[in-house]
């Protein structure tokens with residue numbers, strides 16, 4: 289238990305009649321980098337609200353650094369660096385003022401890390417945050433999070449508004465932050481390709497709360513994309529083993545965790561006119577879409 293940064297057991301939540309999760313279970317061991325991936329609206333931000341105690345779940349257990357998430361003590365919160373929807377509440381402050389405002393709350397405050405990131409924007413320290421671009425504000429927020437030197441970083445869509453250069457700069461900072469192997473990061477992102485270098489485990493969250501958690505390397509090795517041929521109108525459909533079928537783009541493809549020979553046997557039984565042609569290489573983003581669908 290003491291080795292878990294996040295523990296979610298039997299979690300359920302609803303908005304009116306809409307079930308977001310009915311029995312969500314996963315853990316984030318300390319020292320791991322875990323990405324929560326899912327399509328728009330599956331409940332990623334809701335989960336982060338629950339983890340931080342902003343929202344009380346309707347059922348189940350949610351513990352963060354060993355404490356119930358809706359009863360997190362102030363000293364536990366100070367060990368968590370949170371990026372929440374990329375926004376800053378104190379937009380009337382200047383760069384200098386916000387750094388001075390945050391510093392006393394954190395015992396391990398590292399001012400130099402804040403300025404290391406923020407100085408790269410070549411803005412005066414007296415620049416008011418409310419007058420910055422969306423990406424510049426994100427940069428300030430990220431600087432504030434790194435300066436906290438948190439044990440656990442929870443990042444809800446860190447890429448918001450950052451251009452490709454600043455996004456990669458952030459990833460470099462994150463790499464340094466992770467260097468001692470003791471920090472934990474729980475991240476949601478729509479920039480799936482960034483996750484390839486960064487994360488140890490992925491959690492795919494689907495609509496209605498079904499999920500799949502596995503080491504990223506297991507996912508990339510075991511999830512396959514097959515080109516197939518089938519008589520028109522007799523293409524295979526999704527089932528337990530066929531996770532998705534894509535007929536757009538000229539090359540008909542199906543996606544599955546099954547090896548090619550097993551999948552061909554399955555097709556022989558279920559779709560006798562369908563023949564697999566070859567395994568196609570996939571980027572992580574293509575695999576994500578293959579698993580979750582385009583829409």
Ligand SMILES: Nc1ncnc2c1ncn2[C@@H]1O[C@H](COP(=O)(O)OP(=O)(O)OP(=O)(O)O)[C@@H](O)[C@H]1O
Pocket residue numbers: 303304308326327328329330331332333334335
């Ligand atoms: N306070 C609320 N009241 C009613 N419905 C809500 C509320 N907050 C979120 N929802 C709905 O719950 C679902 C999950 O929302 P959430 O913001 O957690 O999704 P998400 O996975 O973070 O999406 P995105 O990737 O677009 O940021 C959405 O359908 C959303 O419309």
